[in-house]
Amino acid sequence: MGDPDVLEMVQEEERRAGSEERFFEVSEDLSSRESSFLISEEPRFKKDEQSKDSIFFRDGIRQIDFVLSYVDDIKKEAELKAERRKEFEQNLRKTGLELEIEDKMNSEDGKTYFVKIHAPWEVLVTYAEVLGIKMPIKESDIPRADKIPFSCMLGPLKLPRNVKHPHAEYFTAQFTRHRQELFLIEDESSFFPSSSRNRIVYYILSRCPFGIEDGKKRFGIERLLNSHTYSSAFPLHDGQYWKPSEPPNPVNERYTLCQNWARFSYFYKEQPFNLIRDYYGEKIGIYFVFLGFYTEMLFFAAIVGLACFIYGLLSMHDNSSSTEICDPEIGGQIIMCPLCDVMCDYWRLNSTCLASKFSHLFDNESTVFFAIFMGIWVTLFLEFWKQRQARLEYEWDLVDFEEEQQQLQLRPEFEAMCTHRKINAVTKEMEPYLPLCSRIPWYFLSGATVTLWMSLVIACMVAVIVYRLSVFATFASFMESEASLKHVRSFLTPQITTSLTGSCLNFIVILILNFFYERISAWITKMEIPRTHQEYESSLTLKMFLFQFVNFYSSCFYVAFFKGKFVGYPGKYTYLFNVWRSEECDPGGCLVELTTQLTIIMTGKQVFGNIKEAIYPFVLNWWRRRKARTNSEKLYSRWEQDHDLETFGSLGLFYEYLETVIQFGFVTLFVASFPLAPLLALLNNIIEIRVDAWKLTTQYRRPVAAKAHSIGVWQDILYGMAVLSVATNAFIVAFTSDMIPRLVYYYAYSKNAIQPMKGYVNNSLSIFLIADFPNHTVPSEKRDFTTCRYRDYRNPPDHEDKYFHSMQYWHVLAAKMTFIIIMEHVVFLMKFLLAWMIPDVPKDVVERIKREKLMTVKILHDFELNKLKENLRMNSSDFAKHLIIQENKVHLAKSAT
Incomplete structure (x- = not known):
């Protein structure tokens, strides 16, 4: 145990451990200094060093995830708004977000300030876990379900494969920062897509406090926008829509969408x-x-x-x-x-x-x-x-x-307006509550x-x-x-x-x-x-x-x-x-x-x-x-x-x-x-x-x-509306269309076997004796006609029940009601059968979901098992090293005496 090589190995381990400790301390200190320098609000506008299409901070490294803008207010609330902005931005920094402010002198209109926000890695991984965002853990071995019958005939309607499927398919799991090694993290800057990044930043913005007013805690970017403390808040597009981005900017998905989706000439695609x-x-x-x-x-x-x-x-x-x-x-x-x-x-x-x-x-x-x-x-x-x-x-x-x-995510306006609190039955936590009486x-x-x-x-x-x-x-x-x-x-x-x-x-x-x-x-x-x-x-x-x-x-x-x-x-x-x-x-x-x-x-x-x-x-x-x-x-x-x-x-x-x-x-x-x-x-x-x-x-x-x-x-x-449409269309055919009266005439009242519909028009018009017109309705022009016709099924003037509805009227009405009942029952029966026969979830999707869940559980199990084995091996190795060091110390002590 007193071998000099072993002793040298132990001393090297101690030096390496000490140097790593000092490295992390120094890097943390440098990081804090760099952050404090980069978030300085002092404007450093250099036109020749910044591209107008850049989506990064001035350092060209940190991507802009969100932008706030505001204009100096000369009204009496200017100081209050400035104080709100200062408090809000300080609280944003406390959450870990990094801010960079563009002075109004650098903006083209000469009066708008822009606050650029970047979410560093630690913020992203923390809130990705809070929001339950799923991220890839392994490339999927399940083939895509793209093949459809006669797909070769639909070639002109298809988009290029790299546009239709811009990324490979993966097995995914909810992200957790304690299992970062499980996820396919090749590059931290591009691991989270821009849509997830701006979603995370907006989640923070909507819950960040900006002070206490009237004894209530005020928070949320929406309240600041409503009070015109900020004029706008938005995530950036990733480039121009009419041209692709140039490095170091990421791939311009906006340009790809404009070329393959937003063009009217692609209406058939x-x-x-x-x-x-x-x-x-x-x-x-x-x-x-x-x-x-x-x-x-x-x-x-x-x-x-x-x-x-x-x-x-x-x-x-x-x-x-x-x-x-x-x-x-x-x-x-x-x-x-x-x-x-x-x-x-x-x-x-x-x-x-x-x-x-x-x-x-x-x-x-x-x-x-x-x-x-x-x-x-x-x-x-x-x-x-x-x-x-x-x-x-x-x-x-x-x-x-x-x-x-x-x-479970409350609206910021709701939280701000509520003065009462009670325990949520789901989360078992205290949360704002608005009584029903209010x-x-x-x-x-x-x-x-x-x-x-x-x-x-x-x-x-x-x-x-x-x-x-x-x-x-x-x-x-x-x-x-x-x-x-x-x-x-x-x-x-x-x-x-x-x-x-x-x-x-x-x-x-x-x-x-x-x-x-x-x-x-x-x-x-x-x-x-x-x-x-x-x-x-x-x-x-x-x-x-x-x-x-x-x-x-x-x-x-x-x-x-x-x-x-x-x-x-x-x-x-x-x-x-x-x-x-x-x-x-x-x-x-x-x-x-x-x-x-x-x-x-x-x-x-x-x-x-x-x-x-x-x-x-x-x-x-x-x-x-x-x-x-x-x-x-x-x-x-x-x-x-x-x-x-x-x-x-x-x-x-x-x-x-x-x-x-x-x-x-x-x-x-x-x-x-x-x-x-x-x-x-x-x-x-x-x-x-x-x-x-x-x-x-x-x-x-x-x-x-x-x-x-x-x-x-x-x-x-x-x-x-689908259920209502069956009834409305049945009533339209029965009462608005002329279909049912024609069918009744065809089957019950037609006297011409060769041309069954001959005489239908005359049959559908009733007769009125002009002499029966009241004085206030008779036409001013006098004519030699004795009768006129009108659309209805009523008895003629010479009938004992003149102008009352005829028997044909009741036959037509009965036929209309019968048609409505039959049509509604037939359609509803077919609707029920189709709804029963067609499953809500296709069989292949059910199988794919089961396969993915099985593979996800297996990947998580293997990851935890390997991690446990590695911890056991490292613990045993550390224990062996500890024994070697102790034995060498004893041996050196004996040699010294």
Whole structure:
């Protein structure tokens, strides 16, 4: 044991241990000195040493993860705001974040300060563990599920593989700093993606205190933004969208997205969902997955709807109803009762010839088929979306992600407003609490406001109806005068003309009401002080959807189910407010008017929405840059460029979902009246995807990344609308379409075996004796006619129960109710069977999830086992070394004596 080599080895170990101790002490001291130097607020602007595209601090090493900006305030609150900023930034540094401040003299407008924030490694690993972020531990051995039938035919639609799958697939586990050796950390600066970095920094910013005011602890960047202490807070884009970044900047994912996603010439290409998720986070990524999937499913509905429309177009000239109406010997000889009192004259039925032909385009034998098809389509869409969502959860590591993780994160505004505290039943920790008694007044105000605005929508709809009734007589006096009695055929009947102008007016009213209600509902929701962000969005979603449902669909419901149903008959008409006679439908039914209403509102909303989304941020950004570029000799830095972009906002995605869901309602609720609705929606969504991609990539600041594993409450709304659509389409076919009366006549009342539908038009019109007109309704023009016709099933004047409903009326009504019951039961039965047959999670995804969980457990087990063995080996080695050192010390002591 007294060997000199052994003694030398022991002494070397002691020297090495001592040198390592001194190294860590010195490096820690240097690190603290360097940090204190780098976060100095003294401006050191050197234009020749800094690139305008740089996303780093001045040292060119530390990446900028977040940017705050503010402007000196000369008002009385300037000192208070400065004190808040100072306290806030000091607390940010205490959390470990590193700050670098750009003086206003270095900014191009000469008045804006920029606070650049960098999250060092220790901060990232700490909060990655807090937020439960999953990181790779081993490359996956499960092959990608990219192979689909006929994939070779879809080649032109595919993106390059490096764009579609920018990274390899890995087995992942929740990050923990005590197991850093387990994770595939090749480079600490690029291990966490930029979306995770800005998410971590925003989490810190939203909970960092900035002082105590009025006895309450104030914290959170949102409160500072609301009080204008800071003017903005945003993560940086990683480069310019029109050119790739140059070293040392990382790969410019923004440029890649712009080239392969935000270009309108790529409208036929698939979307790079993984790249969208990596850059913007899962919440925005899943919206584009949903919009893309919905658009794909619309393709099939659009083909069937277009086929039904073509069938109507080809069979237009063979339609017996329009043939009889247009025939001068049939329709030309039928004198119709006046469309309004006193001012309107009698008119001949063949004056509606073109309108009747147009009606056949949408009201034919294929209408029933298409209504049933759409009931099945909406079920397949929702069931297949469940599968797509389950596959997405697996691919994006969201299988174990639950909303409860977000529910436990309180809104900073909630924490700031609460004075009470109580123990959380889940976490068993004290947290802010707002008693129900404090919320009830705001709930009442909220409910009253929503009810008031929905009533206002109904009132505006009634006002539009009054407008239509008021101008109808004018149109009728111009268009249905002597000309109509001379067989003049025109598409613009008084009903159609009034419907067109009324629909345009109604659309303008819808936009105006929507503009004001959006702002009121957001303010009321804030006043309710929701506990979490999820509660806030759910409350706002309920308010906005209820209002927009009534706002956009009320006029369509009126035309489909109320107009022309309570008119009465000549001599005993019903009147609105005892002044205006109730509106009548065209002799061909109200389906044409419903189609007109639906087309104007749906198309107008989509065109207006796309123009607004594209032009509004573009013009604002142009004006903002024009005002900012006052000192062109100064560096227009990366953070200044992003600062001059429009803000996407926390509710930006909310309005995108709302727009899509309202369109879904147009496609499903009234599609029996307009089979081209899916085609219009398809064309709009193809443009919508690229408009949203373009504005998000080029015109908006980069949103803070957020996690989500589903489309949330919108899925429940879609299910509700899918169920409602079955009933609405059944009622449209039964009561708005002319299909059921034609079938009843075909099977029960036709007397012509060769041409069963011959005589249907005459059969569907009742007879009224002109002498029975009351004095206040008889036309001012005197005619030699003794009778006129009107659309209804009533007994003739010579019947003992004259003008009462005939037996055919009750037969038609019974057939309509029977059809509704049969159609609803058939569609609901098929919906139930399809929902039962199609699993929510595909079998291959279930197997992949099981495989990944098994491999993750195995990797963690092997890691812990190897770590345990290494610790045991090191402990035994240290124990052996200790024995050697002790024996050598004893040997040296004996030698010395």
